[in-house]
Amino acid sequence: MENFENCVVDLSDLQFILRVLGGKWKLHILTKLYFGKKRFKELEREVMGISPKMLIKELKDLETIGIINRQTFNTVPITVEYSLTKEGLTLKPILDQMKEWAIMFKKKAGEKQDNR
Amino acid sequence: MENFENCVVDLSDLQFILRVLGGKWKLHILTKLYFGKKRFKELEREVMGISPKMLIKELKDLETIGIINRQTFNTVPITVEYSLTKEGLTLKPILDQMKEWAIMFKKKAGEKQDNR
DNA sequence: CTGGATCCTTTAAGATACTG
DNA sequence: CAGTATCTTAAAGGATCCAG
Numbered sequence: 001m002e003n004f005e006n007c008v009v010d011l012s013d014l015q016f017i018l019r020v021l022g023g024k025w026k027l028h029i030l031t032k033l034y035f036g037k038k039r040f041k042e043l044e045r046e047v048m049g050i051s052p053k054m055l056i057k058e059l060k061d062l063e064t065i066g067i068i069n070r071q072t073f074n075t076v077p078i079t080v081e082y083s084l085t086k087e088g089l090t091l092k093p094i095l096d097q098m099k100e101w102a103i104m105f106k107k108k109a110g111e112k113q114d115n116r
Numbered sequence: 117m118e119n120f121e122n123c124v125v126d127l128s129d130l131q132f133i134l135r136v137l138g139g140k141w142k143l144h145i146l147t148k149l150y151f152g153k154k155r156f157k158e159l160e161r162e163v164m165g166i167s168p169k170m171l172i173k174e175l176k177d178l179e180t181i182g183i184i185n186r187q188t189f190n191t192v193p194i195t196v197e198y199s200l201t202k203e204g205l206t207l208k209p210i211l212d213q214m215k216e217w218a219i220m221f222k223k224k225a226g227e228k229q230d231n232r
Numbered sequence: 233c234t235g236g237a238t239c240c241t242t243t244a245a246g247a248t249a250c251t252g
Numbered sequence: 253c254a255g256t257a258t259c260t261t262a263a264a265g266g267a268t269c270c271a272g
Contacts, residue, residue, distance in 0.1 A: 011143060011144055013218035016218045016222070018137065018138065021134065023245090024244080024245070025245095027131060028127055031130070039254090040253070041254075044254095051246060051248085052255065053246080053256080054244095054245065056254080056255060056256085057245095066225055066228075075253090076253095077252090077253040078253060078254065079253065080253080080254060080255090087221055087224055087225070090220070090221070091217065094214060097210060097213060098129075098130060098133045101207065101210050102129035102132045102133050104206070105132075105203055105206070106129070109203070139264075155234090156233070167265085167266060168234080169235090169236085169237090169266080169267090170265065172235060173265095191233090192233095193234075193272090194234065195233070195234085196233085
């Protein structure tokens with residue numbers, strides 16, 4: 001049951017998660033939001049080096065996908081809070097495992113160097 | 117111990133895995149290689165739509181990182197086999213979980229639509 | 233068969249000034 | 253404060269032809 005060599009494997013699910021995590025800023029933004037809701041300006045400060053244009057673009061992407069929520073308050077001036085949705089929170093374990101894998105992988109690569 | 121709001125979170129490990137999986141073709145190539153070793157031409161055929169230039173580039177990337185092995189045989193004409201390294205194989209569970217997450221996420225998103 | 237080299241198009245991202 | 257608009261640059265990817 002492990003050899004379906006020539007069948008078409010559906011990649012779309014795998015590719016989908018890259019739309020959520022890919023690009024230069026999404027991971028950075030998401031890791032900030034795992035600490036709790038943030039206003040636009042807070043994110044702009046904390047995600048160092050991002051321009052407002054990129055920040056709003058990435059936030060819109062994530063909102064469209066359903067990973068984050070955008071809530072506006074009619075204060076003067078207006079304030080906006082971004083937070084992870086319930087579905088966005090389910091991504092956390094995956095991120096943790098990705099991180100663990102990366103750390104383990106780098107460690108192994110390091111050991112190989114040492115053995116030479 | 118879950119509130120280190122202003123400390124710098126190390127993103128490099130997370131970003132690293134995107135170097136392995138990111139781009140248009142890496143996932144596609146890797147999923148093919150999980151079925152076993154492949155020659156260049158086999159990959160070119162199976163990864164539909166890829167050009168030799170992109171294929172060789174992605175293969176080199178993956179080889180440099182240490183995810184795949186490249187083995188040449190002095191036949192005429194020369195043949196080359198690509199296969200996953202031991203470390204490359206450890207990536208499989210992560211990919212499976214990413215896929216599961218994506219499937220679950222899409223299902224939930226679908227349910228929300230239905231509730232309207 | 234396995235690539236390298238070249239040229240071209242498309243997409244991602246950066247800089248900066250501006251508005252409700 | 254929370255974004256838009258515009259312009260520019262950098263990177264990714266595609267097409268095609270060629271060589272050992």
